Amino acid sequence: MTNSVAEVKQADVIFITGSNTTESHPVIGAQVRQAVKNGTKLIVADPREIDLAQDADVFLKIKPGTSIALSNAMLNVIFEEGLEDKTYIEENTEGIEELKKVVQKYTPEMAGEICGVKPEDIRAAARLYGQGVRGSILYCMGITQHHNGTESVMSLSNLALATGNLGKEGTGINPLRGQNNVQGACDMGALPNVMPGYQQVTNAEVINKFEKAWNTKLSNNVGLTIPEVMHKAAHGDVKMIYIFGENPMVSDPDTHHVEEALKNSFVVVQDLFLTETAELADVVLPAASFAEKDGTFVNTERRVQRVRKAVNSQGEAKADWMIFMELMNHLGYDKQYKNVEEIFEEIRQVTPQYAGISYDRIEDIGIQWPCPTEDHPGTKFLHTGKPARGAGLFMAVEHVESSELGNEEYPLILTTGRILYQYHTRTMTGKTEGINQMAPESYIEMHPNLAVSLGITNGETVKVKSPRGEVRTKAKVTKIVDENVVFMPFHYFEGAANVLTNGTDLDKYCKIPGLKVTGVKVVKIIAR
Incomplete structure (x- = not known):
C-alpha cells in the first residue's frame, strides 16, 4: 500500500474495485464503513453486488475483466470536465498526452457497453473521485488476476496521478494483500526477478553486493513464476519443486495440470x-x-511487526528458519544462526528499506518501511513531495478481452474469490468445526433467470465444465451476480473452482494467470 490502513478514514472519497473488502479483509472493511458513516463518499466496482455495494454512493456492477475500460472512461470524464489536477500533472508526471489520446475514445457510452453498466453511473463515479480532495483507491486480486492484470493496476495509477491523489494522507493506490505475510515474502525476494528489497537480479552491482554479503556465487538470471514452474515440471524441465506454506492443488489454476506437474517432479x-x-x-x-x-x-501497510513464540511445537515440527538453515548446511553452505534476531540483523544489512529497523525498535509497535536509519520514524505514506521515480509515469493502456470469452460451448463467465468464513485453501480453517458449520462446502452463485433457463433449483447439485475439466458443486441462486456471470469460492478441494480456471493465459509482465475470467457452462444433472 502507498498509504496506511487507518488513512481510509481521512479520505473524502474511496474507490474500491476488485476487492470484496468486508469478507476478504474485514478489519479494513470495517474502517471503510466507519469512514462512510462519517461522510466519506464510496465508489464500488465489482462483478457481484458485494455487501459494500449497499454502502456505496455509486455501485458499478461491471463485467469481469473490464476494469481498464472503466478506469479509462473515468479518466475520459475527468479530462473532459476539467477535474484533473493540472498543477500536480505538470510538476510531477510524464506521459499525459499519450494517455489523453487513448482515453479520448473511452466515452462512458463505449465503456458502458464493454463493462455492462450505465454511462451515467460511470460519469457519477468519475465526478465523485475527480472532485475529491483526498481520494483513496483500494484494490485486490479482482484487479490483478487477469491476463492484463499489470495494465489494470497501471490504469488505477493513471487515475491517482491525474487527480494528484498520491503522496499525501488519505489518498494513494492501495493493494490489499491476500495473506498475512505476502508483503514480507515479497520484501525478502520471494519473486523471480529480485533480491531482498526489490533489488534487480539483472543488476551486476546488486549481485556483487549479495555475493560479498553471503560469500558465494549467485545467478543473475530471472527465475520462473509459479505457472511457468508448473508448465516446465509437467514437461520434465523442472525436476524438483520445494513448496513452503502453499497448497497449489487447491489454490493454483488448472488443477489437473498442477497434479501432473507434481507427479512428474520430486516434491518437498x-x-x-x-x-x-x-x-x-x-x-x-x-x-x-x-x-x-x-x-x-x-502486513499490507508495510509494517514490520514482531511475532513471539507462545507455545512449544508438537512432534517433529521445527521453525521454518531452522529447517532452511539445516537444509542449506546439508547442501554445503555452512552458515549458522543462533536465533531469528541474528537473521533480521543480516536482513537490515542488505535491504535498504529495513536498515533502520531493529528488534528493539519494534518491541511494542511495528515500523513501516522504508526506514533507512535508526533515527527514522518509518514511512506512513509513500511518494511524499514527488513520486519516488522522480516523475509519475502515465501508462496509456487499452482494454483487451480475455481469450476465455466468446466460446459458444462455454458461454458463462466464471469469476472466483474468497468468503468470510474460510481462509485460503482451508488448511487451518477447514479443521474448525464452527467455521465449517457456517461454510461447509463449495457452491456456485447463479442468477435466478439463468437457473430457470437451466431447470436448476437452489441447493441442487450441478456440474460445472470448462475446457480444463469439470466439478460438481451446489447451486446458490442469487441476484448478486448478472445472468451471464457465475461465482465460486476457491477454498474447497471438493468442487474445486481451480479445476476449471486457466493456467496458460498469463499476464505478459508478471505472468499471473487470469483466474478471474473463465469460460464455463453449468449443466443440470439428470437422474437415471
Missing part, C-alpha cells in the same frame, strides 16, 4: 498439516505455526 512440502499437495509429496517437512516461533511479519 514444508507445512503445518498434510495438505492435498503434501499428500503428493516425496518428502514432507513438518513446520511450526506462527504461535510456535519467533520472528517478524510484514
Whole structure:
C-alpha cells in the first residue's frame, strides 16, 4: 500500500474495485464503513453486488475483466470536465498526452457497453473521485488476476496521478494483500526477478553486493513464476519443486495440470498439516505455526511487526528458519544462526528499506518501511513531495478481452474469490468445526433467470465444465451476480473452482494467470 490502513478514514472519497473488502479483509472493511458513516463518499466496482455495494454512493456492477475500460472512461470524464489536477500533472508526471489520446475514445457510452453498466453511473463515479480532495483507491486480486492484470493496476495509477491523489494522507493506490505475510515474502525476494528489497537480479552491482554479503556465487538470471514452474515440471524441465506454506492443488489454476506437474517432479512440502499437495509429496517437512516461533511479519501497510513464540511445537515440527538453515548446511553452505534476531540483523544489512529497523525498535509497535536509519520514524505514506521515480509515469493502456470469452460451448463467465468464513485453501480453517458449520462446502452463485433457463433449483447439485475439466458443486441462486456471470469460492478441494480456471493465459509482465475470467457452462444433472 502507498498509504496506511487507518488513512481510509481521512479520505473524502474511496474507490474500491476488485476487492470484496468486508469478507476478504474485514478489519479494513470495517474502517471503510466507519469512514462512510462519517461522510466519506464510496465508489464500488465489482462483478457481484458485494455487501459494500449497499454502502456505496455509486455501485458499478461491471463485467469481469473490464476494469481498464472503466478506469479509462473515468479518466475520459475527468479530462473532459476539467477535474484533473493540472498543477500536480505538470510538476510531477510524464506521459499525459499519450494517455489523453487513448482515453479520448473511452466515452462512458463505449465503456458502458464493454463493462455492462450505465454511462451515467460511470460519469457519477468519475465526478465523485475527480472532485475529491483526498481520494483513496483500494484494490485486490479482482484487479490483478487477469491476463492484463499489470495494465489494470497501471490504469488505477493513471487515475491517482491525474487527480494528484498520491503522496499525501488519505489518498494513494492501495493493494490489499491476500495473506498475512505476502508483503514480507515479497520484501525478502520471494519473486523471480529480485533480491531482498526489490533489488534487480539483472543488476551486476546488486549481485556483487549479495555475493560479498553471503560469500558465494549467485545467478543473475530471472527465475520462473509459479505457472511457468508448473508448465516446465509437467514437461520434465523442472525436476524438483520445494513448496513452503502453499497448497497449489487447491489454490493454483488448472488443477489437473498442477497434479501432473507434481507427479512428474520430486516434491518437498514444508507445512503445518498434510495438505492435498503434501499428500503428493516425496518428502514432507513438518513446520511450526506462527504461535510456535519467533520472528517478524510484514502486513499490507508495510509494517514490520514482531511475532513471539507462545507455545512449544508438537512432534517433529521445527521453525521454518531452522529447517532452511539445516537444509542449506546439508547442501554445503555452512552458515549458522543462533536465533531469528541474528537473521533480521543480516536482513537490515542488505535491504535498504529495513536498515533502520531493529528488534528493539519494534518491541511494542511495528515500523513501516522504508526506514533507512535508526533515527527514522518509518514511512506512513509513500511518494511524499514527488513520486519516488522522480516523475509519475502515465501508462496509456487499452482494454483487451480475455481469450476465455466468446466460446459458444462455454458461454458463462466464471469469476472466483474468497468468503468470510474460510481462509485460503482451508488448511487451518477447514479443521474448525464452527467455521465449517457456517461454510461447509463449495457452491456456485447463479442468477435466478439463468437457473430457470437451466431447470436448476437452489441447493441442487450441478456440474460445472470448462475446457480444463469439470466439478460438481451446489447451486446458490442469487441476484448478486448478472445472468451471464457465475461465482465460486476457491477454498474447497471438493468442487474445486481451480479445476476449471486457466493456467496458460498469463499476464505478459508478471505472468499471473487470469483466474478471474473463465469460460464455463453449468449443466443440470439428470437422474437415471
